[in-house]
Amino acid sequence: MTFKRIQVAADSVCxxxxxxxxxxxxxxxxxxxxxxxxxxxxxxxxxxxxAFYRQLPSxxxxxTTSAPSPGEAEAFYRDMLNDGAGKIVSIHVPERLSGVLNTxxxxxxxxxxxxxxxxxxxxxxxxxxxxxWAAAELAxxxxxxxxxxEAIERVxxxxxxxxxxxxxxxxxxxxxxxxxxxxxxxxxxxxPIVRVADGDITSLARSRTWSRAEAKLxxxxxxxxxxxxxxxxxxxxxxxxxxxxxxxxxxxxQETHIIEVCPTLGAHIGPGSIGVATLKQDWRN
Amino acid sequence: MSSCRGKxxxxxxxxxxxxxxxxxxxxxxxxxxxxxxxxxxxxGDTGINMYHTLQRAYSEISHLDDSDxxxxxxxxxxxxxxxxxxxxxxxxxxxxxxxxxxxxTAEALDTPQFALACKRAAQFAYEAVTSPVExxxxxxxxxxxxxxxxxxxxxxxxxxALDILVRAAQASLRRTPELLPILKESGVVDSxxxxxxxxxxxxASSDGKFDFPGKAESPVAAGxxxxxxxxxxxxxxxxxxxxxxxxxxxxxxxxxDLGQVGWSLLVVGDDSAVKVHIHVDNPALPIDYAVxxxxxxxxxxxxxxxxxxxxxxxxxxxxxxxxxHQAREAYxxxxxxxxxxxxxxxxxxxxxxxxxxxxxxxxxxxxxxxxIDSVNAASLFILPNNRNIILTARQAAENAAERRVDVxxxxxxxxxxxxxxxxxxxxxxxxxxxxxxxxxxxxxxAAAQQVCSIEIARATRDSRLxxxxxxxxDFLATGDGQILVAGATIEASMLDALAKVLKAEHELVTLYYxxxxxxxxxxxxIERLSFTYSELEFDLVYGGQDLYPFLIGLE
Numbered sequence: 001m002t003f004k005r006i007q008v009a010a011d012s013v014c015x016x017x018x019x020x021x022x023x024x025x026x027x028x029x030x031x032x033x034x035x036x037x038x039x040x041x042x043x044x045x046x047x048x049x050x051a052f053y054r055q056l057p058s059x060x061x062x063x064t065t066s067a068p069s070p071g072e073a074e075a076f077y078r079d080m081l082n083d084g085a086g087k088i089v090s091i092h093v094p095e096r097l098s099g100v101l102n103t104x105x106x107x108x109x110x111x112x113x114x115x116x117x118x119x120x121x122x123x124x125x126x127x128x129x130x131x132x133w134a135a136a137e138l139a140x141x142x143x144x145x146x147x148x149x150e151a152i153e154r155v156x157x158x159x160x161x162x163x164x165x166x167x168x169x170x171x172x173x174x175x176x177x178x179x180x181x182x183x184x185x186x187x188x189x190x191x192p193i194v195r196v197a198d199g200d201i202t203s204l205a206r207s208r209t210w211s212r213a214e215a216k217l218x219x220x221x222x223x224x225x226x227x228x229x230x231x232x233x234x235x236x237x238x239x240x241x242x243x244x245x246x247x248x249x250x251x252x253x254q255e256t257h258i259i260e261v262c263p264t265l266g267a268h269i270g271p272g273s274i275g276v277a278t279l280k281q282d283w284r285n
Numbered sequence: 286m287s288s289c290r291g292k293x294x295x296x297x298x299x300x301x302x303x304x305x306x307x308x309x310x311x312x313x314x315x316x317x318x319x320x321x322x323x324x325x326x327x328x329g330d331t332g333i334n335m336y337h338t339l340q341r342a343y344s345e346i347s348h349l350d351d352s353d354x355x356x357x358x359x360x361x362x363x364x365x366x367x368x369x370x371x372x373x374x375x376x377x378x379x380x381x382x383x384x385x386x387x388x389x390t391a392e393a394l395d396t397p398q399f400a401l402a403c404k405r406a407a408q409f410a411y412e413a414v415t416s417p418v419e420x421x422x423x424x425x426x427x428x429x430x431x432x433x434x435x436x437x438x439x440x441x442x443x444x445x446a447l448d449i450l451v452r453a454a455q456a457s458l459r460r461t462p463e464l465l466p467i468l469k470e471s472g473v474v475d476s477x478x479x480x481x482x483x484x485x486x487x488x489a490s491s492d493g494k495f496d497f498p499g500k501a502e503s504p505v506a507a508g509x510x511x512x513x514x515x516x517x518x519x520x521x522x523x524x525x526x527x528x529x530x531x532x533x534x535x536x537x538x539x540x541x542d543l544g545q546v547g548w549s550l551l552v553v554g555d556d557s558a559v560k561v562h563i564h565v566d567n568p569a570l571p572i573d574y575a576v577x578x579x580x581x582x583x584x585x586x587x588x589x590x591x592x593x594x595x596x597x598x599x600x601x602x603x604x605x606x607x608x609x610h611q612a613r614e615a616y617x618x619x620x621x622x623x624x625x626x627x628x629x630x631x632x633x634x635x636x637x638x639x640x641x642x643x644x645x646x647x648x649x650x651x652x653x654x655x656x657i658d659s660v661n662a663a664s665l666f667i668l669p670n671n672r673n674i675i676l677t678a679r680q681a682a683e684n685a686a687e688r689r690v691d692v693x694x695x696x697x698x699x700x701x702x703x704x705x706x707x708x709x710x711x712x713x714x715x716x717x718x719x720x721x722x723x724x725x726x727x728x729x730x731a732a733a734q735q736v737c738s739i740e741i742a743r744a745t746r747d748s749r750l751x752x753x754x755x756x757x758x759d760f761l762a763t764g765d766g767q768i769l770v771a772g773a774t775i776e777a778s779m780l781d782a783l784a785k786v787l788k789a790e791h792e793l794v795t796l797y798y799x800x801x802x803x804x805x806x807x808x809x810x811i812e813r814l815s816f817t818y819s820e821l822e823f824d825l826v827y828g829g830q831d832l833y834p835f836l837i838g839l840e
Contacts (some may be wrong), residue, residue: 183709185633186793188825190706192713207838208703208712209792209823 004086008136011092014128024136053236067100071108091119094199122199126231126277127161158283161196163275164213170270224278225251236271294395297357299738307487321476334371341368354390358385371647373477375676383409400437403430420464422477429454523568524588529559529580546570617662624829646689653681662688669702699838700737707732737839797828805809
């Protein structure tokens with residue numbers, strides 16, 4: 001009987017850095033950013049993040065984003081199976097916010113539905129990343145599918161993703177989170193402190209100034225300590241991210257990453273924002 | 286002719302007529318009271334607020350014919366409470382409420398009761414104000430009542446008691462600048478206090494009727510009552526004032542004689558100078574009488590009251606509240622804001638009702654109650670957003686039926702907006718607002734206090750304030766009730782004001798531009814401000830407010 005390896009896969013919205021992806025043999029399918037009539041895969045190579053965010057404020061039309069095609073999803077899974085994967089755990093951006101899971105489901109059906117387990121991460125950016133990371137580690141260790149799925153669930157329960165939305169103008173134009181936008185109002189500049197959970201983005205607090213928003217973000221982050229893993233998230237605001245990390249240095253674990261959020265998400269949120277993804281130590285208990 | 290001063294009490298009918306006469310007289314002084322504003326910004330609305338309060342009060346008694354003093358005073362006070370606008374109107378309503386409460390078992394009003402009622406009135410007014418300021422209408426009400434209390438006795442005629450009260454109030458009014466430095470600096474007396482004195486003078490000058498309840502049916506007595514009834518065809522007559530100069534002038538005789546030719550008579554002075562103020566159908570009669578008496582006449586003023594009545598300020602009824610929710614909410618929010626832009630801002634932040642108003646346009650208790658009724662929520666917060674509206678809002682809150690209504694004492698729309706955002710933030714955090722109204726309130730209060738505000742207004746006259754020479758037409762920047770700077774242009778005064786007020790912790794400057802400012806103009810201004818303050822974030826929002834080209838929030 002041949003060894004049936006479990007392959008972990010995800011879409012590019014998980015924001016895992018290349019070294020983790022490569023070391024743990026994680027397969028990533030890129031989502032797309034559409035600028036004017038160009039559709040660019042958000043794979044960290046063909047779309048330059050820095051250049052994209054610098055140009056975003058002056059773009060004539062706000063870029064849109066899209067899921068991979070079903071054909072690409074099918075090819076993505078077929079490649080993994082051809083490479084000897086026995087089963088695939090495929091972890092994705094929430095169905096509530098994106099069409100990715102739907103196309104991945106179509107792709108899986110076209111290949112072998114029984115061998116692909118689709119997971120709605122109910123999270124965004126590194127909130128997905130933590131799940132993918134933990135799943136891949138377990139897969140490398142030879143854990144069972146059930147153990148991996150159970151670990152993903154535990155990671156999810158111990159994860160928080162918070163962010164300061166510097167300006168609501170991008171979310172307003174994006175139309176993806178209308179409930180959030182409608183609640184915040186549109187006439188004044190307000191910086192909501194948002195929480196990503198259960199596949200949705202909700203406001204936790206509203207501030208008109210950055211410093212008060214950042215104080216709130218800091219308090220929320222500190223409430224999660226002790227941490228197993230931490231990502232400081234930013235959109236074209238590395239200086240802000242580093243300054244924030246300095247302010248919570250005492251609770252930052254060994255595994256702390258500063259992550260520039262992918263354009264697929266960033267196009268909807270806009271430059272300037274910072275956030276955190278936290279994973280509590282408790283998840284391992 | 287026998288003296289008309291023998292009666293020691295009045296009944297309800299006489300009280301009603303006296304009130305009508307006093308209000309009619311008060312209406313003539315509205316502008317004068319308005320002009321007594323201590324700031325050169327156009328916030329002179331004391332007179333119009335008090336007048337509206339009195340008008341609304343009278344509407345409650347205008348149809349009463351055979352009511353006793355208790356009923357007339359109670360209903361008048363109720364009307365004042367419902368119509369109270371502005372600080373002075375609200376305090377006036379409290380004075381009337383206290384006065385009425387003292388008379389609740391009285392059929393007729395005599396001197397001892399009158400003195401007690403005046404004392405009770407002052408007490409009520411003081412209790413209505415969180416931190417009473419001396420040198421205002423409160424001081425005048427209290428000192429006048431105290432003086433009357435000292436002199437009143439069982440045998441004193443009511444008109445004499447009223448005379449003592451008026452004189453004491455006048456003396457107290459003259460002392461207000463000594464008690465309130467801002468008045469002295471501006472060379473004025475307190476406008477609300479002046480309003481009270483004029484109202485009391487009006488009561489006193491209705492002497493003849495106050496004294497003669499039996500005359501109520503006479504055509505002369507019906508004059509002032511008709512003045513309050515705009516549907517009546519009755520003539521309003523002329524208002525005549527003059528000064529009689531001479532030797533050995535007999536005030537009592539003059540009062541008695543002139544009482545025959547007109548109504549709303551006021552005769553004050555001494556044996557060498559007597560001021561006469563009377564309403565007549567024929568202005569020649571009192572003047573002729575004075576000339577015939579051998580006195581020298583001075584300061585003759587004749588005004589056509591009919592024309593004045595037609596030109597009187599009318600209360601705006603364009604009142605709009607916006608009930609938004611069908612199901613009963615746990616709590617709702619009512620704000621007062623001037624301008625369509627600011628209204629939209631409050632609505633955008635989830636305010637259930639926005640009452641148009643602000644500086645120079647204070648909503649009444651009734652406006653608040655209508656708005657409270659329109660919001661289907663178990664409890665309510667009110668953001669008055671103006672110093673002069675807080676008391677009225679509190680009155681409304683106390684009178685709201687079966688609901689908890691909290692008034693957050695916001696003194697500017699800037700504070701109100703901050704408080705509202707804080708409430709929304711509190712909700713966002715998952716806190717149960719309806720279960721913890723007090724914590725919600727303290728969050729809102731903290732947010733309101735954190736924000737600084739600057740108002741830019743145009744000075745309406747030359748003046749000197751806080752060491753600043755202000756020219757008419759200057760742009761005046763005020764903050765937290767203090768004058769900051771005056772400049773020839775909006776930009777100059779704004780830059781100077783920012784330099785004065787900005788602190789290191791400030792990050793965001795929000796500018797709400799008024800109805801007479803073009804968006805293009807405002808944007809250019811922001812560009813120049815961002816050049817000077819490149820580290821600050823600016824937010825330009827259409828406010829649409831009148832009087833203030835810009836309202837500015839700093840946080």
